[in-house]
Amino acid sequence: MSQSINIALIGATGSVGEALVELLEEREFPVKELHLLASSESAGQSLSFRGRQVRVRSLDAFDFSQVQLAFFAAGSEVTKACHERALAAGCSLIDMSAALPLAQAPCVLPELGREGLPVLKAPFQVSAPTPSAVACALVLTALRPVVQPHQLQLTAMLSMSTLGRSGVQELARQTAELLNGRPLEPKGVDRQVAFNLLAQVGGVDEQGHAELEKRLAAELPQLLELPDLSVSATCALVPVFFGDSLALSVQCDSPVDVTAAQQALEAATGIELVEAGDYPTAVGDAVGQDQVYVGRVRAGVSDPRQLNLWIASDNVRKGAALNAVQIAELLIKHYL
Amino acid sequence: MSQSINIALIGATGSVGEALVELLEEREFPVKELHLLASSESAGQSLSFRGRQVRVRSLDAFDFSQVQLAFFAAGSEVTKACHERALAAGCSLIDMSAALPLAQAPCVLPELGREGLPVLKAPFQVSAPTPSAVACALVLTALRPVVQPHQLQLTAMLSMSTLGRSGVQELARQTAELLNGRPLEPKGVDRQVAFNLLAQVGGVDEQGHAELEKRLAAELPQLLELPDLSVSATCALVPVFFGDSLALSVQCDSPVDVTAAQQALEAATGIELVEAGDYPTAVGDAVGQDQVYVGRVRAGVSDPRQLNLWIASDNVRKGAALNAVQIAELLIKHYL
Numbered sequence: 001m002s003q004s005i006n007i008a009l010i011g012a013t014g015s016v017g018e019a020l021v022e023l024l025e026e027r028e029f030p031v032k033e034l035h036l037l038a039s040s041e042s043a044g045q046s047l048s049f050r051g052r053q054v055r056v057r058s059l060d061a062f063d064f065s066q067v068q069l070a071f072f073a074a075g076s077e078v079t080k081a082c083h084e085r086a087l088a089a090g091c092s093l094i095d096m097s098a099a100l101p102l103a104q105a106p107c108v109l110p111e112l113g114r115e116g117l118p119v120l121k122a123p124f125q126v127s128a129p130t131p132s133a134v135a136c137a138l139v140l141t142a143l144r145p146v147v148q149p150h151q152l153q154l155t156a157m158l159s160m161s162t163l164g165r166s167g168v169q170e171l172a173r174q175t176a177e178l179l180n181g182r183p184l185e186p187k188g189v190d191r192q193v194a195f196n197l198l199a200q201v202g203g204v205d206e207q208g209h210a211e212l213e214k215r216l217a218a219e220l221p222q223l224l225e226l227p228d229l230s231v232s233a234t235c236a237l238v239p240v241f242f243g244d245s246l247a248l249s250v251q252c253d254s255p256v257d258v259t260a261a262q263q264a265l266e267a268a269t270g271i272e273l274v275e276a277g278d279y280p281t282a283v284g285d286a287v288g289q290d291q292v293y294v295g296r297v298r299a300g301v302s303d304p305r306q307l308n309l310w311i312a313s314d315n316v317r318k319g320a321a322l323n324a325v326q327i328a329e330l331l332i333k334h335y336l
Numbered sequence: 337m338s339q340s341i342n343i344a345l346i347g348a349t350g351s352v353g354e355a356l357v358e359l360l361e362e363r364e365f366p367v368k369e370l371h372l373l374a375s376s377e378s379a380g381q382s383l384s385f386r387g388r389q390v391r392v393r394s395l396d397a398f399d400f401s402q403v404q405l406a407f408f409a410a411g412s413e414v415t416k417a418c419h420e421r422a423l424a425a426g427c428s429l430i431d432m433s434a435a436l437p438l439a440q441a442p443c444v445l446p447e448l449g450r451e452g453l454p455v456l457k458a459p460f461q462v463s464a465p466t467p468s469a470v471a472c473a474l475v476l477t478a479l480r481p482v483v484q485p486h487q488l489q490l491t492a493m494l495s496m497s498t499l500g501r502s503g504v505q506e507l508a509r510q511t512a513e514l515l516n517g518r519p520l521e522p523k524g525v526d527r528q529v530a531f532n533l534l535a536q537v538g539g540v541d542e543q544g545h546a547e548l549e550k551r552l553a554a555e556l557p558q559l560l561e562l563p564d565l566s567v568s569a570t571c572a573l574v575p576v577f578f579g580d581s582l583a584l585s586v587q588c589d590s591p592v593d594v595t596a597a598q599q600a601l602e603a604a605t606g607i608e609l610v611e612a613g614d615y616p617t618a619v620g621d622a623v624g625q626d627q628v629y630v631g632r633v634r635a636g637v638s639d640p641r642q643l644n645l646w647i648a649s650d651n652v653r654k655g656a657a658l659n660a661v662q663i664a665e666l667l668i669k670h671y672l
């Protein structure tokens with residue numbers, strides 16, 4: 001790769017979209033032309049990229065044959081409605097909305113480098129993993145020499161930015177209403193989330209699983225190349241603006257060497273290990289950072305075959321935008 | 337039992353203490369004299385009990401031979417310093433501070449009735465289980481005909497009232513400071529907890545386990561009479577004033593009948609089952625209630641031998657004060 005390519009960014013006015021624009025510039029991604037797209041309501045706004053203002057246009061009329069790669073960061077409905085239009089026009093895409101089945105759009109962990117890339121032929125579609133999967137996969141990949149898991153148990157305590165800008169606004173609004181003693185009228189979520197925890201993100205299926213939980217259970221075995229890995233996840237929404245907190249429990253067949261696990265995490269790139277006694281938090285450590293923070297590394301109280309961890313990660317930056325740009329950097333090198 | 341007894345309440349001015357006074361009245365506990373005790377700083381305050389004002393006195397000078405039963409709700413240091421003084425004076429005690437080893441002060445789940453009581457001889461000491469253990473044990477006892485667990489995995493997302501009145505005040509203060517754009521100076525906790533999650537409660541031991549996590553891992557096998565049950569817990573502090581949220585994963589040897597589990601929970605007393613689709617929350621459901629709320633009852637995404645649940649419970653009321661009064665009701669019937 002040495003050539004620059006034309007890029008489309010769908011969902012440019014959202015929190016992930018904005019972070020993508022920043023990171024494409026920061027990491028000097030070889031962008032020839034950048035097309036910023038959103039709903040027709042945002043058309044006419046502009047964002048700064050490499051010192052000049054780029055206008056946001058409506059996705060509806062966009063001609064995908066102008067670009068080689070598109071980032072889809074505008075929700076799963078938009079991906080579902082438009083991904084075939086992009087492919088038909090010869091545009092490859094990175095979907096960030098978890099809209100496409102993994103068999104059709106495999107998910108990629110950029111830290112694995114070329115080895116982690118599926119065999120592709122442009123135009124192709126790949127999935128950027130969900131933020132919790134990114135963080136867990138990064139940690140478990142670093143632990144691979146020490147820990148061979150057969151089961152993962154995850155409680156993902158997700159910040160309100162998981163719901164996009166409107167989620168962040170809603171937490172701020174609800175908090176202010178409550179502190180001012182005004183009656184609460186929830187918007188966008190169905191109940192009070194300020195000073196409260198919501199046990200699920202969105203609806204659930206007949207079996208009681210939320211989309212995000214099923215997606216995690218599908219993404220992690222693929223990312224870790226452990227097809228038989230059993231993954232169980234509870235994804236909750238917490239009254240935090242940005243940054244996810246994950247309580248991850250890794251079940252192995254034999255006792256875990258906790259010291260060796262700490263050393264492996266200490267040595268890994270992309271991971272910041274916080275020493276025992278101290279611990280990482282979403283707001284105090286992870287937000288705004290490229291690394292995933294890990295702490296509370298310990299065995300089970302009564303089960304030496306278990307490794308327990310607390311992970312804090314910036315869901316918008318490392319969990320979404322940075323990760324997608326890293327994926328694009330790999331793809332452009334090998335397939336575009 | 338038909339006689340009234342003299343009671344001492346240590347920690348009367350705290351959040352648990354205040355709830356205890358209310359519940360002793362509400363449940364018409366056979367109190368002859370009620371002695372309210374706290375630190376010397378609170379001496380002279382008074383609390384209302386059965387329509388009259390009862391003065392709070394200093395614990396230091398208290399003569400335990402005046403009472404038959406004492407509730408210790410003033411922190412583990414106070415229990416450690418005074419429990420022998422109480423016993424020596426012939427006073428039995430219910431410790432609410434998790435200060436005493438379970439071998440010395442067994443823990444009791446009142447819902448099990450007489451069967452759950454150890455053999456005791458006054459003066460005795462028993463432990464009130466920690467709030468998360470109360471909630472989990474209640475749920476797992478209801479599930480006993482359907483679910484035989486060999487492992488529990490718990491993420492306990494504890495409200496700031498876990499730290500007592502000062503925890504509640506600190507969350508309010510930090511939230512107001514942040515919303516007003518003032519610099520944050522944490523007190524009582526070592527960092528920002530408003531709009532953030534703290535990965536541990538208090539310090540940890542050499543192995544990385546917090547006291548509360550070890551206590552849970554010891555209490556649950558005893559309460560459930562499953563000595564080999566493996567319990568792994570992560571206890572975190574969340575920016576919620578009152579009410580705990582628990583993500584509990586129950587691992588069994590054979591596939592779980594989820595419908596039968598729901599029916600067992602539906603039929604149990606002390607438990608309110610929230611149907612699939614909807615879910616319980618600490619603030620919206622549990623706080624102020626005697627029941628423990630359970631929802632999100634489902635198998636593992638990829639493991640039918642797993643049962644996952646979300647539990648919301650009032651840590652001060654059902655988790656502590658109500659549960660201790662229920663224990664006292666049993667004890668007075670059989671042993672006092």
Ligand SMILES: NC(=O)c1ccc[n+]([C@@H]2O[C@H](COP(=O)([O-])OP(=O)(O)OC[C@H]3O[C@@H](n4cnc5c(N)ncnc54)[C@H](OP(=O)(O)O)[C@@H]3O)[C@@H](O)[C@H]2O)c1
Nearest residue numbers: 011012013014015016038039042073074075097164165320
């Ligand atoms: N937030 C996270 O933590 C996170 C992490 C990983 C992946 N993601 C995924 O990334 C995507 C964006 O998330 P976000 O947090 O940035 O959400 P957001 O702040 O709500 O932004 C949504 C973006 O999508 C655009 N959009 C909505 N409907 C559209 C339509 N019909 N046609 C074209 N554009 C449309 C919006 O444009 P307008 O401003 O014109 O409405 C906006 O730019 C979602 O698919 C989400 O699942 C989010």
Ligand SMILES: NC(=O)c1ccc[n+]([C@@H]2O[C@H](COP(=O)([O-])OP(=O)(O)OC[C@H]3O[C@@H](n4cnc5c(N)ncnc54)[C@H](OP(=O)(O)O)[C@@H]3O)[C@@H](O)[C@H]2O)c1
Nearest residue numbers: 347348349350351352374375378409410411433500501656
């Ligand atoms: N909060 C919960 O969710 C919860 C649940 C289960 C069990 N517990 C346990 O219940 C106990 C009380 O908790 P809390 O939440 O009520 O705490 P709190 O609101 O901080 O109240 C602490 C109480 O202890 C008294 N106290 C402190 N030091 C004392 C001393 N040296 N001598 C005599 N009294 C002293 C305080 O009296 P002053 O007002 O005079 O300082 C106050 O009455 C703790 O052991 C806690 O572990 C709490």
